[in-house]
Amino acid sequence: xxxxxxxxxxALRRSPLESLAEAMREGSVTGPRAVALRxxxxxxxxxxxxxxxxxxxxALCDVVGLELxxxxxxxxxxxEATALLWQGPDEYLLVAPDETEVPAGLHERELEPGALPSLxxxxxxxxxxxxxxxxxxxxxxxxxxxxxxxxxxxxxxxxEVLEKGCPLDLHPREFAVGEAVSTTxxxxxxLLWRTGEERWRVMPRASFARYTALWLLDAMLExxxxxxx
Amino acid sequence: xxxxECPYCGPRDETEYHYGGEAHVPYPxxxxxxxxxxxxxxxxxxxxxxxxxxxxxxHTVGCRRWFNVVRDTxxxxxxxxxxxxxxxxxxxxx
Ligand SMILES: [Zn+2]
Numbered sequence: 001x002x003x004x005x006x007x008x009x010x011a012l013r014r015s016p017l018e019s020l021a022e023a024m025r026e027g028s029v030t031g032p033r034a035v036a037l038r039x040x041x042x043x044x045x046x047x048x049x050x051x052x053x054x055x056x057x058x059a060l061c062d063v064v065g066l067e068l069x070x071x072x073x074x075x076x077x078x079x080e081a082t083a084l085l086w087q088g089p090d091e092y093l094l095v096a097p098d099e100t101e102v103p104a105g106l107h108e109r110e111l112e113p114g115a116l117p118s119l120x121x122x123x124x125x126x127x128x129x130x131x132x133x134x135x136x137x138x139x140x141x142x143x144x145x146x147x148x149x150x151x152x153x154x155x156x157x158x159x160e161v162l163e164k165g166c167p168l169d170l171h172p173r174e175f176a177v178g179e180a181v182s183t184t185x186x187x188x189x190x191l192l193w194r195t196g197e198e199r200w201r202v203m204p205r206a207s208f209a210r211y212t213a214l215w216l217l218d219a220m221l222e223x224x225x226x227x228x229x
Numbered sequence: 230x231x232x233x234e235c236p237y238c239g240p241r242d243e244t245e246y247h248y249g250g251e252a253h254v255p256y257p258x259x260x261x262x263x264x265x266x267x268x269x270x271x272x273x274x275x276x277x278x279x280x281x282x283x284x285x286x287x288h289t290v291g292c293r294r295w296f297n298v299v300r301d302t303x304x305x306x307x308x309x310x311x312x313x314x315x316x317x318x319x320x321x322x323x
Contacts, residue, residue, distance in 0.1 A: 072238045072292070088292035089237055167242040181238070182291045184245065189290040 015041030249285030
């Protein structure tokens with residue numbers, strides 16, 4: 001009997017924290033010092049390198065429908081839809097909802113160097129690659145969706161949990177809602193994105209995700225009990 | 230713990246950076262022209278002042294950019310930070 005090849009590869013994906021979903025639900029704390037942890041799996045991410053002000057930058061902005069964020073901490077767009085995070089003076093991270101569309105000819109031509117502008121199966125990332133190629137200028141668009149996963153920490157105690165292991169000042173006067181930076185949480189390099197007053201995204205690389213989630217669960221533990229005066 | 234001002238990200242803890250040695254050591258124009266001794270001096274010999282030293286740092290966990298720092302090797306005081314390709318600020322000038 002002939003085997004039917006799987007065409008929907010998304011059914012085979014496993015997110016880095018799938019095995020901890022239960023532990024994160026159970027480790028979430030309620031009450032006056034509530035803090036909850038969950039994974040937002042499979043967000044699409046793409047690394048963009050382009051010099052601001054060039055034709056290539058304008059072409060990419062037109063495709064995304066957003067301006068480039070201008071300096072450290074800045075984010076354009078929104079966490080619920082599509083966003084561009086500042087990573088460096090000519091480096092940005094696109095974060096977008098999960099979507100899969102296998103580009104025409106991928107299976108036949110993926111091994112042919114340069115035959116396709118992009119091997120990404122995310123339609124927006126593929127469109128960005130095509131726009132950059134068409135601009136003829138220097139730059140880079142790389143699908144990094146599998147590089148990091150996203151943890152969401154929410155609740156009135158969320159900031160206190162992060163403050164146990166982050167060297168930055170997370171007080172709202174220094175770290176406004178909507179800002180995102182690269183820093184460390186414990187020993188792990190993460191992107192930290194404040195998406196709401198009491199809502200943070202912590203984005204570690206996939207191989208550090210388990211450690212980071214367990215670190216956060218441990219840091220959350222004390223908030224289940226009343227504060228010690 | 231040093232507090233180092235990244236020219237792109239602002240002040241961050243020393244743990245966010247890596248040290249890159251003395252700055253402004255020019256790559257030899259033609260490495261094949263050098264004797265073994267000259268090559269070794271290019272690779273390994275550095276000034277070792279007690280006082281101000283121009284050195285390179287990289288903001289590893291942040292913007293990942295290299296930049297230059299003028300630091301007092303005795304007091305650890307950082308007197309200037311400037312980007313790659315820029316000239317070092319003159320002491321007292323700025
Ligand atoms: Zn930096």
